[in-house]
Amino acid sequence: MDSAHGFTSLIQLGLSSPSSSFSLHRHPIFAPPICQNLAGRFYPRVCPIIYCRHQNPYFIVTKQSKFREFRLFKSVELDQFLTSDDEEEMGEGFFEAIEELERMTREPSDVLEEMNERLSARELQLVLVYFSQEGRDSWCALEVFEWLRKENRVDKETMELMVSIMCSWVKKLIEEERDVGDVVDLLVDMDCVGLKPSFSMMEKVISLYWEMGEKERSVLFVKEVLRRGIACSEDDGDGHKGGPTGYLAWKMMAEGNYMGAVKLVVNIRESGLKPEVYSYLIAMTAVVKELNEFAKALRKLKGFAKDGLVAEVDTENAGLIKKYQSDLLAVGVRLSNWITQEGSSSLSGVVHERLLAMYVCAGRGLEAERQLWEMKLVGKEADGDLYDIVLAICASQKEASAIARLLTRLEATSSLRKKKSLSWLLRGYIKGGHFDNAAETVFKMLDLGLPPEYLDRAAVLQGLRRRIHRSGGLETYLKLCKRLSDNNLIGPCLLYLYIKKYKLWIIKMI
Template structure:
């Protein structure tokens, strides 16, 4: 214990403010080479190093000086079990010096990723961090901080800029970027729904071609960045990354309403042995139905009949809603009838939605057949009460009434 105290006192002596920090690092390096660095000594040196970093950042020093100090720490074998780079980035970020945080990470990358946690994996166990959906590595951590502040687009642009400028972001920063893209897509899709609702209600005027073009361009940019980040992750990462990439692409395409692309990611995940959540199948099924993708609908329905009644009902209900949303009212009616044939009883709101849609279809096409067929079947199963159908024949100025 006395020897340990001596080592600690030597380190503290050389680490005092006003003394050369590199002397303390040399002492630590000598202790390490002599195999005299235990956990407590490492912890003390790490605490001293954090103090140096805090003083440098707080004094507004050059980011290159902070990166250089981290490089020296790396050279003497300081392995604190956490990322000193993340410590520095957090200090810059919390002080509101975002530009300095970005420049600091850029400098770290130029120096080859010094000062990061070496506890395992590329850039300090980034594999396990990213697998849990967390940040990992300098670029990933900075992008994660941006994402937590709601700057989803900036987080993606940061990663793309670093990569395209010839630097090498860690593989798992691409996963952080994909996660940020999914969050941005969710916000964008939500804003579009509100906008379309306002237009439909007449609260705002219909969008002109220029506004529609801007919306389409932004949507294309989000998807293009998703493809780009996933390509880099797959090229540079291990096989463990593939499932995470397809999982995020599935979320991105689903939020964007891209049915066929989302379906493709479902099959990619299955091929990798990562079974997607059953609700994801239903959501993709509904999207494909709303877009009239009959072949995709058949593929996704292929395994539904062998599942439980509850599972079948959920899937068929999603399919029905997809058809209604896409304006495929006759397909929705046929789906509802098929559910009845299978012994599944659709929810009241689903039945009402299909009947309402078919009534609108009568006004447009003048055909009563589908509506009457569905009403008759629902009445036979006591799912609706007696119906009175009124039909106005414009040519003869005649109203006709028929009771079901």
């Protein structure tokens, strides 16, 4: 009797007396396919017609009582949607339409077509609300919406109403921990009837899973969408197509789970599914962030070791550190190869930009320099600061050829730009402990009339002094002191030299 409940709930069947005989004859039209509504109940698409042999001929259902009966089926949608003015707007045609649709003896489109002239836009919206309630045939609401769309009667308010209804259905399925396949089925049905919200329903579902703490189920949902091959890419405005895999990876990355985002994309790709190309870029960004965080942790560790708080990194741990960085870089390169294979040439510049960021974070000077030129070849010019950072990395590793290539771009730049780039070069040499090269850079800057900053000058002098104590070699230090003094960057210096063999102190003013 469930199938008849919706019909009999709208109108009260009047009986002549309590003792009157009342019998129902069920005449099945045909054996219909069974569909399940969102409340978990099964309804046939076409129900048996129920005939009342003895009805009270004096039974009259007024419009007012029908309205009150309609309000009995309260739901979130009804409470939010119905107003006090709706009572006047709900005519007899509205209730007849509900009754005919509840009978399920004809296609909803046929019923609505027949009563088209008798139903206002508001009444059609109320029909949607009615069938969206728990216990009703939810598929009927979708069919009503499809008919409205075909008749070009879906305005902004109706679209927003249907989207709200769909979102509530999706949320209910997730809250009830229904199979992810049921959620995907609902989204497919939504697409079939032409419901196109202004946002991505895929992203909405992933967000709902995520906010409810169902992170594993969000992964299963994405895999199910990909397994079915559902088209769900969204344009981000720059010509890049996003999708569920990339969005879920982004959600993970936003929480700081960078490796989780990388593993998600890689595992989906290697399992035989085909995530959207844009997800590879998201994963490459996660690799960059992981390398950056790892580099920060290493700097802190070295600082603690320098202060004597922890032991120095031994050979074994140094090898593990290097391997971890190498593995991350290898994953990033693999992701870039997938983009090249499956994506368009317009993504080449972005790919090289991500690779550049990866190599910079890992401190790989030569590889980073190569990506700078690769970007230039595809028409994407890197920012000048990136050239300076790569220059400093190459200087710290004393990569003479790369340094020479990078310095060629300074010939046509302004004095301010030259000073900034040479300062980065100087700091790179200082970081790598190459103080002779650092001194030569200071000389070059002085020749160009671009004196280095005080802290940079002091760092070079300090490094050269330490080297004198360890291995001797005064010439570079004396030359640097004289040049700085000549440019009024330091005052006169007194140099004390002790010759142990002769027990002789020599004092010289520079």
